[in-house]
Amino acid sequence: MSRVCFEGVTKRFGDVVAVDDLRLEVADREFLVLVGPSGCGKTTVLRLVAGLDEPDAGLIHIGDRLVNGVEPKDRDVAMVFQSYALYPHMTVRRNMEFPLRTRRVPKEERARLVGEAAETLGLVDLLGRRPSQLSGGQRQRVALGRAIVRRPAVFLMDEPLSNLDAKLRAQTRAELIELHRRLQTTVLYVTHDQVEAMTMGSRIAVMDRGALQQVGRPQEVYERPANVFVAQFIGSPPTNLVRGSVEREGETLVVRVPGGVVPLTPDRAAVVSERSLAEVLVGVRPEHLAVDAGPVAATVRVVVSLGHERQGVFALDDGQLVVARMATDGPGLREGARVQLMARPEHVHLFDPATGTRLG
Amino acid sequence: MMDATGGTPTAREAAYRRHGLFSRARVREWLYGLALLSPSFALFAVFTFYPLVKGAYLGLYRSDPFGLHRVFIGFDQYLHVLRSGGFQSSLGVTFWFAVYTVPAGLVLGLALALLAHQRLRGMIIYRAVFSSTLASSVAVASVMWLTLLNPSVGILNYGLRESGVGAIQWLNDPRWALLAVSLTTTWLNLSFTFIVLLAGLQTIPEQMYESAKIDGAGAWSRFRNVTLPMLSPTIFFSLVVLTIRAFESFGQIDILTQGGPLKRTNVIVYSIYTEAFKNFNEGVAAAQAIFLFLIILVLTLVQFRFLERRVFYGS
Amino acid sequence: MARRVVPAIRPAGSRRRVLVRVGQYALLTLAAALILVPVYFSVVDSLLPPEKIFAYPPALWITHPQWDTYRRAFETGSLGRYLVNSFAVSAVITAGQVFTSILAAYAFAFLRFPLRNFLFLVFLTTLMVPAEVTIIPNYHTVATLGWLDSYQGLTVPFLATAFGTFLLRQAFLTVPRDLRDAAAIDGYGHLGFVWRVVVPLSRPVIASLAVFSFLMAWNQYLWPLLITNSDEYRTVQIGLKTLVSQNLDQFNVVMAGTVVAAIPMFLLLVLFQRHLVRGLTAGAIKG
Numbered sequence: 001m002s003r004v005c006f007e008g009v010t011k012r013f014g015d016v017v018a019v020d021d022l023r024l025e026v027a028d029r030e031f032l033v034l035v036g037p038s039g040c041g042k043t044t045v046l047r048l049v050a051g052l053d054e055p056d057a058g059l060i061h062i063g064d065r066l067v068n069g070v071e072p073k074d075r076d077v078a079m080v081f082q083s084y085a086l087y088p089h090m091t092v093r094r095n096m097e098f099p100l101r102t103r104r105v106p107k108e109e110r111a112r113l114v115g116e117a118a119e120t121l122g123l124v125d126l127l128g129r130r131p132s133q134l135s136g137g138q139r140q141r142v143a144l145g146r147a148i149v150r151r152p153a154v155f156l157m158d159e160p161l162s163n164l165d166a167k168l169r170a171q172t173r174a175e176l177i178e179l180h181r182r183l184q185t186t187v188l189y190v191t192h193d194q195v196e197a198m199t200m201g202s203r204i205a206v207m208d209r210g211a212l213q214q215v216g217r218p219q220e221v222y223e224r225p226a227n228v229f230v231a232q233f234i235g236s237p238p239t240n241l242v243r244g245s246v247e248r249e250g251e252t253l254v255v256r257v258p259g260g261v262v263p264l265t266p267d268r269a270a271v272v273s274e275r276s277l278a279e280v281l282v283g284v285r286p287e288h289l290a291v292d293a294g295p296v297a298a299t300v301r302v303v304v305s306l307g308h309e310r311q312g313v314f315a316l317d318d319g320q321l322v323v324a325r326m327a328t329d330g331p332g333l334r335e336g337a338r339v340q341l342m343a344r345p346e347h348v349h350l351f352d353p354a355t356g357t358r359l360g
Numbered sequence: 361m362m363d364a365t366g367g368t369p370t371a372r373e374a375a376y377r378r379h380g381l382f383s384r385a386r387v388r389e390w391l392y393g394l395a396l397l398s399p400s401f402a403l404f405a406v407f408t409f410y411p412l413v414k415g416a417y418l419g420l421y422r423s424d425p426f427g428l429h430r431v432f433i434g435f436d437q438y439l440h441v442l443r444s445g446g447f448q449s450s451l452g453v454t455f456w457f458a459v460y461t462v463p464a465g466l467v468l469g470l471a472l473a474l475l476a477h478q479r480l481r482g483m484i485i486y487r488a489v490f491s492s493t494l495a496s497s498v499a500v501a502s503v504m505w506l507t508l509l510n511p512s513v514g515i516l517n518y519g520l521r522e523s524g525v526g527a528i529q530w531l532n533d534p535r536w537a538l539l540a541v542s543l544t545t546t547w548l549n550l551s552f553t554f555i556v557l558l559a560g561l562q563t564i565p566e567q568m569y570e571s572a573k574i575d576g577a578g579a580w581s582r583f584r585n586v587t588l589p590m591l592s593p594t595i596f597f598s599l600v601v602l603t604i605r606a607f608e609s610f611g612q613i614d615i616l617t618q619g620g621p622l623k624r625t626n627v628i629v630y631s632i633y634t635e636a637f638k639n640f641n642e643g644v645a646a647a648q649a650i651f652l653f654l655i656i657l658v659l660t661l662v663q664f665r666f667l668e669r670r671v672f673y674g675s
Numbered sequence: 676m677a678r679r680v681v682p683a684i685r686p687a688g689s690r691r692r693v694l695v696r697v698g699q700y701a702l703l704t705l706a707a708a709l710i711l712v713p714v715y716f717s718v719v720d721s722l723l724p725p726e727k728i729f730a731y732p733p734a735l736w737i738t739h740p741q742w743d744t745y746r747r748a749f750e751t752g753s754l755g756r757y758l759v760n761s762f763a764v765s766a767v768i769t770a771g772q773v774f775t776s777i778l779a780a781y782a783f784a785f786l787r788f789p790l791r792n793f794l795f796l797v798f799l800t801t802l803m804v805p806a807e808v809t810i811i812p813n814y815h816t817v818a819t820l821g822w823l824d825s826y827q828g829l830t831v832p833f834l835a836t837a838f839g840t841f842l843l844r845q846a847f848l849t850v851p852r853d854l855r856d857a858a859a860i861d862g863y864g865h866l867g868f869v870w871r872v873v874v875p876l877s878r879p880v881i882a883s884l885a886v887f888s889f890l891m892a893w894n895q896y897l898w899p900l901l902i903t904n905s906d907e908y909r910t911v912q913i914g915l916k917t918l919v920s921q922n923l924d925q926f927n928v929v930m931a932g933t934v935v936a937a938i939p940m941f942l943l944l945v946l947f948q949r950h951l952v953r954g955l956t957a958g959a960i961k962g
């Protein structure tokens with residue numbers, strides 16, 4: 001049993017609340033990705049689990065054990081640092097052996113464990129080298145190796161891929177998922193890269209300014225962002241947000257935005273009318289915005305091709321810009337041309353303009 | 361699950377707070393820090409701070425010639441020492457000793473450093489030779505110079521005689537003794553100044569010289585406008601260190617002149633030494649030591665002002 | 676590749692350049708010769724036969740080296756004993772200073788605790804109190820402890836060094852904090868981390884401190900002069916003084932003793948010049 005459980009965990013550094021009343025449970029053997037912008041407190045969460053920092057309030061359990069006040073070495077966790085934190089004066093072998101030495105693992109056993117880990121990570125030929133003689137990707141794997149030799153209950157990984165180039169990052173991402181499948185250990189993985197979060201996590205937890213915003217399966221978070229922040233943070237380019245006023249149109253409710261009206265699904269309309277809101281924030285992802293006989297008029301500003309797709313920037317009647325992702329083989333769009341935008345009602349997210357939380 | 365440890369989360373949390381579990385790590389780190397500092401700290405306390413205070417205290421007393429009884433004199437003793445001809449002459453001697461050794465040491469050290477800064481074949485040997493006086497202690501240097509300065513068979517007087525100048529009683533002539541001691545000291549300090557200044561020269565980027573050259577600066581102009589300004593912090597450092605050393609000098613005096621002739625080489629530390637351990641005038645010696653401390657304190661503060669950024673905030 | 680023979684075109688200034696080069700070497704050699712004068716004559720004098728030592732004109736070079744003087748230098752005084760004492764005392768002081776500085780520097784560089792900066796300042800202030808200032812009370816202290824004429828008396832007062840602490844603190848500050856965190860998770864306490872990570876990573880600076888401490892300890896003069904009375908504990912510096920005062924009539928023997936006393940530090944300089952330079956220039960120059 002190696003779940004990790006946070007109960008109301010808070011950590012302050014002076015005036016900064018790095019982690020604010022975190023309530024979260026990472027299930028046993030889960031690969032949970034903690035994602036959020038720089039400075040939102042992700043690293044601090046990992047350090048709290050590792051015991052490198054102590055929370056100002058709240059409880060942390062690893063498995064069934066309360067670990068507040070327990071020394072890092074007694075927590076049965078391993079951490080992969082963003083900087084890798086390899087010991088520069090030791091060979092790869094010594095680096096990987098290091099956590100075993102102090103735990104009095106006999107020599108043959110150590111050699112076996114290091115050998116296995118090196119095998120797993122393809123480091124066998126590099127065991128005699130020093131970190132300075134390795135490439136970035138190799139160093140990253142040594143850092144992983146040092147973490148896995150110990151067979152810890154929980155892996156903590158702090159942006160382990162951020163120092164790799166794009167190609168290596170994609171490849172290592174796949175390897176990490178595979179590694180997790182094989183080791184079946186709980187992983188708490190930190191990144192600020194939402195693509196990484198979407199592709200790797202069995203669940204993702206989105207943080208902003210110390211506070212947890214939403215936890216769920218990647219698809220869930222993508223389809224039903226809990227608030228404006230999540231809607232904009234997850235997905236690229238970010239979700240278009242337009243303020244609109246709620247109007248009754250016959251039987252149903254619609255939202256009037258500059259250049260037209262957006263229809264609502266009956267259940268969303270129900271929530272809006274229940275709250276008797278006069279204004280809402282309308283969110284539509286760029287990939288869900290179609291340039292097609294829709295209800296909202298706009299003007300083409302720029303269209304760029306990325307090779308596999310096109311992205312268009314459109315101005316609404318009041319000058320607000322929205323972005324749409326389109327297929328490359330669609331009709332050509334001239335700058336300044338008038339178009340009609342549309343989105344399917346189930347792809348329209350509504351948010352409370354006062355709190356930013358999701359409606360419906 | 362929750363009940364395994366008992367109570368609601370907040371209640372348990374409060375319990376941990378009460379028992380200081382959250383801050384226990386911090387307390388432990390504090391104790392650890394103090395433990396690591398304690399060996400150094402204990403030694404400093406016993407052999408630096410305590411004796412400093414004790415020395416100031418001793419300076420308030422006068423002991424009889426047999427060192428048996430102590431009579432309380434008070435701060436008057438400090439005033440008395442300050443006004444005494446003996447101490448003033450010691451101060452003067454030390455001052456002149458610094459005047460003889462510091463500028464000469466700097467100029468010679470800089471000359472050597474400039475000579476050795478060039479890229480020439482075999483330079484490593486010259487550098488080794490220029491660094492070699494570092495290998496001799498005060499005692500070694502003094503004994504070596506003792507023979508060189510020997511009035512009858514010393515090489516120096518041999519040279520002077522042969523060139524018609526005539527012999528000089530280097531260590532016995534009141535007019536020459538301090539100069540002779542200074543000569544020895546300058547030689548002894550040479551390698552230190554050389555090494556420090558050469559290292560300073562080596563940190564001046566080559567491009568600065570190149571751009572000066574392109575601007576048409578000659579060798580002298582490059583020295584004036586690039587080398588000296590860039591080297592000035594290092595020169596200043598050497599200056600202060602050499603001055604402090606001058607005020608702390610003792611060994612060369614003890615071996616070459618024992619403060620003589622006519623106390624013309626009776627530098628402060630030698631004076632402290634004779635008053636305390638030869639004349640058993642401990643109170644007077646202690647008061648002199650406090651004055652020496654004040655002088656060196658000022659010099660060190662000057663040095664710290666310059667080092668501040670480097671010592672405190674890393675490079 | 677075929678090499679084209681380029682006709683040697685002598686630039687106009689080449690003659691001048693050769694002259695400058697010759698001048699540079701001449702100056703360098705002259706300076707070196709002047710610096711070596713005391714050493715040269717010490718060696719010459721140490722090899723003189725007894726009847727020649729007061730001859731005039733003085734010997735300018737060695738004609739019949741008398742290696743015997745060196746044997747006599749060891750026999751007349753207790754030169755061997757002095758050397759052993761100096762070695763022992765310097766080694767203990769060096770080890771002690773390196774040890775206490777590592778501990779203190781680690782506390783200052785890696786631990787967070789109240790009063791840390793204040794205590795650092797207290798360490799700093801010891802640099803303003805030279806040993807010459809405190810000899811009288813220290814003499815009493817050591818006498819009270821019964822440490823006159825003993826190795827304790829020669830070493831214990833010098834086992835801590837603020838300078839060394841600064842030097843090492845500077846070096847330790849360059850060790851990434853992440854390594855401390857990684858080591859904590861890997862199961863190492865502070866001492867394990869110091870010993871297995873910080874010290875190996877700072878080896879060059881520690882070596883500098885060690886060489887520097889050894890040199891300083893070896894060259895001490897005033898303190899050992901004060902507290903040693905017998906040949907049993909005298910260091911070689913004080914031994915030299917004794918040798919001089921007791922053998923004024925045989926200065927070839929004195930010079931032999933001097934040369935012997937200088938050799939260990941000369942070797943230290945040759946072997947560890949790089950480290951020594953770092954120690955000497957710490958503070959003077961960045962880096």
Ligand SMILES: Nc1ncnc2c1ncn2[C@@H]1O[C@H](COP(=O)(O)OP(=O)(O)OP(=O)(O)O)[C@@H](O)[C@H]1O
Nearest residue numbers: 013016017018037038039040041042043044045192
């Ligand atoms: N030791 C510390 N002292 C003071 N403030 C700190 C400390 N560690 C973190 N903080 C602050 O806490 C907040 C959270 O920092 P944290 O390192 O957890 O962010 P992060 O999400 O990991 O960011 P990044 O993606 O840039 O690594 C930041 O505002 C940071 O400045």
Ligand SMILES: [Mg+2]
Nearest residue numbers: 042043044158
């Ligand atoms: Mg971080």
